[in-house]
Amino acid sequence: MKTATDTTINNFKARAAKEGLLDVAYVHADSPFGPLLLAQTKKGLVRVGLPNQDQDELLVDLAARVSPRVLEAPAELDAVRRELDLYFEGKLERFDLPLDWSLSDGFRLRVQRAINRIPYGQTRSYTEVAAKAGNERAVRAAGTACGSNPIPLVVPCHRVLRTGGALGGYGGGLPMKRALLEMEGALESQVGS
């Protein structure tokens, strides 16, 4: 079986990047919770896939909704991987990464931007987030907006809980949500409440 060498393929990708043809660059990255998918456009980080999500499906979705020019290009995402690694080590509390919000719009986008302002180690209720987004009665819609957050971890939807402190839901599964909040020291204050 004849195959193109890695060098040839990498040279092609380097030239594609130089020509501005890498509309969506992605990498499969490791994390303490399992494999992540990280995807970015020229504007910034556009998608984070959590360990229990189907990465192939996410890539097909990106091809349909952002651009079909989707290529695996690990070097392009070095900065994202570095910040996430530091975050998982407990050494980074604020991400400093450009974000591309183009997968969200309307009320969802406002909710997700509100979530993006919840500080490290703190939590908010779905009701509070709905209010911040401009409609405190739209609690259910705020929950949906959390669930459809395209950039989890970096946009910290794991910091949104039910009123009263119940965990609610999480795209990466509740054990991951709990572990993230414990790591951030956000759950200790809830003990006994």
Next chain:
Amino acid sequence: MTPLPPFQTVLDEHSGAVIAVLRGAVGREGADDCFQETFLAALRAYPRLDDARNLRGWLLTIAHRKAIDHHRANGRRPIPVAESVEVAAPDGISEPDDELWAAVGALPPKQRAAVALRYGSDLPHSEIAAALGCSPEAARRSLHEGLKRLRKELG
């Protein structure tokens, strides 16, 4: 309309066929460069592609054009058999079919392309015809002539 898959999928699935065809068409040395040109051209045009059903045929058509460009740039000279063989030899990487591909590389362009498309990437006559921009009958003829010549050459 079939939605376009992520370009990475296209690359994963068809890079083997494209490099095989190009090695047959322009030889080992030129193939890497033509490969990059082929996929760059494909990536540029990809979002405007309105039919995702025959991506391999589409890529091989581009590869064929890049091979022609390559030969034009090199003054249309066919690849000398000895040169192609020498490329692989110094590394000690001697694939059993090197001699065969070198002989394929020395065929006239149409025959070379037809043979490479048929045996390098296992394409049916109809797709070879599409890639070469000729009728299936003409593709069959080129393939037949090419094979006849190879048999004579390799004994």
